[in-house]
Structures are given as C-alpha cells and as structure tokens.
Amino acid sequence: MNKTFLLHTTIAALTASACLYVLPAAAQAAKEQAVLLGQFGDWGAYKATPDGKSVCFALSKPTSAETDPPGRNRDPAYVFVSTRPAEKVKDEVSVIVGYPQKPAVEAQAAIDGSSKYTLYTQDDGAWVKNAAEEPQMIEALRKGGQLVITSESSRGTKTTDTYSLRGVSDALDKVASECK
Numbered sequence: 001m002n003k004t005f006l007l008h009t010t011i012a013a014l015t016a017s018a019c020l021y022v023l024p025a026a027a028q029a030a031k032e033q034a035v036l037l038g039q040f041g042d043w044g045a046y047k048a049t050p051d052g053k054s055v056c057f058a059l060s061k062p063t064s065a066e067t068d069p070p071g072r073n074r075d076p077a078y079v080f081v082s083t084r085p086a087e088k089v090k091d092e093v094s095v096i097v098g099y100p101q102k103p104a105v106e107a108q109a110a111i112d113g114s115s116k117y118t119l120y121t122q123d124d125g126a127w128v129k130n131a132a133e134e135p136q137m138i139e140a141l142r143k144g145g146q147l148v149i150t151s152e153s154s155r156g157t158k159t160t161d162t163y164s165l166r167g168v169s170d171a172l173d174k175v176a177s178e179c180k
Contacts, residue, residue, distance in 0.1 A: 037174050041167020045174035053086040056179035058171035062161040063146075072157045074098035075124070079147065079163050081138065081172060083179040091138045091172070095119065095126040097161075100154040107151035111165070115140040119149070126151060142169045 034048040034057075043060045058081045065077060075098040082092045093109075101107065101121035106129065109117040117137050119126035126149070128134050141147065147163040 037178055038171070039167075040170035040174070042164040043167040043171035045171040045178070047175075047178050053084070054179050055082065055084050056175040057082040058168060058175050060163050060168070062149075063164045064162045066160045068158040072153075072159075074153075074157075074159075077149075077159075077161050079149065079161075081141070081168075081175070083175055085179050090176075091134060093128050093134055093137055093141075095149055095151075097121075097124050097126060097149070097151050097153075097159060099157070100124055101126065102152045102154050102156070105152050107149060109137070110148045110150075111137070111140040111144040112146060113148075115144070119151075121151065138172070141165055142172065 034046040037045040037047055037056075039045075042063065043058050045056070045058050047054065047056045049055070060079050062077050062079075067074070076096070077098040078096045080092075080094045080096075082094065083090050084092075095107070095109075097107070100123055103121075105121065107119040107121050107126040109119055109128075115137070117133055118129040120129045128137060142165075144165045146165055149159075149161045149163070151159050151161075153159065
C-alpha cells in the first residue's frame with residue numbers, strides 16, 4: 001500500500017478526532033476517527049480502524065519550526081510512529097512536513113544532535129530510508145530529549161522542525177499495548 005496514502009489517511013483520521021474539541025458535530029459525522037488513547041507529555045497515542053483494520057500511532061507536533069527564507073506558509077507538520085498489525089508493520093517512523101518536498105532530496109532526522117538518520121521523501125511525507133535502522137531510531141527516540149527534522153520544499157524552502165521527546169516512551173508503550 002502507498003505510504004503517502006496511509007500517512008494521509010492517518011492525518012485525516014487524526015484531524016477528525018481533533019475536531020471533537022472544536023467542532024463536535026463535524027467530528028461525529030466523520031466516517032473514520034482516531035481515538036486518543038492518552039496524552040503523554042508532548043506525545044499523543046491514537047488508535048483508528050480504517051476498513052476495520054487497527055492502526056495505532058504516537059504523534060507529536062513540532063515545538064519550534066523555522067523556514068529559510070523566513071515566514072513561508074505551509075500546512076501543519078507532524079511526526080508519527082505507526083503500528084499496523086494487519087500489515088505486520090511495527091514502529092514505522094514517518095513525518096508530514098507540511099508542503100511537497102523537493103524531488104530526489106532527502107530529509108534528515110537528528111536525535112540530540114548525535115543519532116542521525118536519512119529520510120527519503122515523497123510528496124509532503126518522509127520515512128526512514130534504511131528500514132533496518134528504525135529499531136535503533138526508536139531506541140534513540142525513547143532515550144532522547146529532542147528530534148530535529150531538516151528538509152527542503154519543492155520551491156527550495158529549507159525547514160527545521162524541532163520536536164520534544166517528552167512522553168514518547170509512554171506513548172509508544174500505549175501504542176504497543178493497543179495494537180498487537
């Protein structure tokens with residue numbers, strides 16, 4: 001299944017769920033909803049069941065975002081760690097950057113400035129290029145204090161998004177217990 005489609009499905013489910021706080025009637029009408037399993041520091045744990053298949057994910061928004069040149073508009077950014085048991089996917093790290101990425105230009109993830117991972121990009125998403133590195137990245141996320149994602153838009157805007165890792169371990173533990 002196309003990773004961009006899955007990421008956008010997750011975003012749509014999350015958006016529908018988030019509307020519960022702002023627009024209750026609109027959220028009630030949403031076909032698919034992500035359910036907040038718990039908020040842990042700066043990370044939320046969610047579960048959705050698109051097409052009857054469980055999808056669980058830990059999610060966070062950047063605590064700071066910088067663009068060069070400054071002030072560029074873009075959609076919200078998120079980092080996810082997803083588990084999809086029906087597809088045998090566990091702890092898949094992905095990012096929504098908020099605008100289309102420059103084709104053939106990789107994004108970078110750094111945890112506390114030392115653990116670094118290359119991300120391949122497609123449309124407005126990014127994933128760990130070497131899937132064999134994901135378990136090490138998850139461990140580094142659990143032990144780390146901050147995650148920094150750097151990327152470049154199709155228009156040449158350079159972006160640096162900083163995410164707090166406060167609560168990520170508890171959110172990942174909740175996801176693991178809900179989606180086995």
